[in-house]
Amino acid sequence: MSTNDAHSAGKTPASAVPGDTAREAKATAAKTGPKPRPEKARQPTSIVPSSTIAGRALVAVVAIMTFLAAITIGSAVAVRGTASQWRSDVTREVTIQVRAGDKATTDAQVQAAADIARKTPGIADAHILTGEETARLLEPWLGSGLDLNDLPVPRVVVLRLDGAGTADLARLKRTLTDKIPTASLDDHRGWSRRLVAVTDAVMLIGVVMLVLVGLATVLSVVFATRAAVATNRAVVEVLHFVGARDGFIAAQFQRHFLKIGTQGGLIGGLAATALFGAIAALPQLGLGGDPELPTVVSWLNPGPWGFLGIAVAVAVVALATALTSRVTVYRTLRTIQ
Known part of the structure; x- marks a missing residue:
């Protein structure tokens, strides 16, 4: 073996050099690019589009x-x-009216009527209305600044009952008629009966309106559900044919319409609450009359029970929307063969 052959045999191949191997690995990685990251699992999408x-x-x-x-x-x-x-x-008050006549005679008759009432068992107090108090009672009809001395306005005695219900008003009425012919007793029973009749009529109208509103809401949801099923019929049929249960498909629509019912219910309920709150605040702002005096505006305050009823209405609307859509989907799925 020659010296050159020995030198050749002792040399290390270039590809075996560690530096060259690292450079080749980097070049290969640059050509192939970075390793793809594993894809994240996709979130399951609803059958019904969330926003249409x-x-x-x-x-x-x-x-x-x-x-x-x-x-x-x-x-x-x-x-x-x-x-x-x-x-x-x-029910806690009755009134005695004494027809107007000569001032001195009328004053004496009014005082006598009050004394008779005070001696009657069951009468807690008898208050003779002054001219100023009578004027305030007549102000809504006759206006302010009116001189009542020129008008034959009857004098009024307000009797407050003790609440035990022991006052014999019939006997008091007979006594007044016998001793003071110009006096009359009014226990407001006729007015109370009319008030009860009006209240019952208002409640009946309210129930009818609630039924009509509920029926209109249910019909709207039924038509909307049928339209949603018809729009996504191909998807529903595929799911139905591959073995998806009707309960799964119905739950998808129910979830969608529950969201719609909740959104709509909250918007409507909050709007109604804001309206009643604004009405209740009008007297305090000086826009609904004297805050200390009862007015129509102050009578439209629903109170805690009214606002609780509004909250219940919102919940009922949301649940009714969801249940109506579920029943409608079940009935629609029966038509798919």
């Missing part, structure tokens, strides 16, 4: 229906509460 023009329109319809239902509930509760307060005030 029809969905937004149904939210508006549900909001309007909920607003009308909430206004009806709040108004009915307010009217019932006001009527109950009026009846309570009326």
Whole structure:
């Protein structure tokens, strides 16, 4: 073996050099590019699109229906509460009216009527209305600044009952008629009966309106659900044929319409609450009359029970929307062969 051959045999091949191997690995990695990252699992999508023009329109319809239902509930509760307060005030008081005549004679008759009432068992107090108090009572009809001396305005004695119900008003009426022919006793029973009749009529109208609003809401949801099923019929049929249960498909629509019902219900309920709150605040702002005096505005305050009824209406609308859509989907799936 020659010296050159020995040198050749002792040399290391270039490809075996560590530096060259690292450079080749980098070049290969640059050509092939970075390793692809594992894809994240996709979130399952709903059968029904979450936001469509029809969905937004149904939210508006549900909001309007909920607003009308909430206004009806709040108004009915307010009217019932006001009527109950009026009846309570009326049943605790009766009045004696003495027809106007000669001033001295009338004053004596009024005083005699008050004395007779005070001696009657069951009468807690007898108050003779002054001229100023009588003027305030007549102010809504006759206006202010009117001189009552020129008018034959009867004198009024307000009797407050003790609440035990022991006052014999029939006997008191006979006594007044015998001793003071110009006096008459009014226990407000006729007015109370009319008030009860009006209150019952208002409550009946409220119930009818709630039924109509509920029926309109249900029909709107039924048509919207059928339209959604028809729009996504191909997807529904595929799921149905591959073995998806009707309960799974119905749950998808129910979840979608529950969201719509909740959104619409909250919008309508909050709008009604804001309206009643604004009405209740008008007297304090000086826009609804004297805050210390009862007015029509102050009588439209539904109170805690009215606002609770509005909250219940919102929940009922949301649940009714979801259940109606579920039943409609079940019936529609039966038609798919």
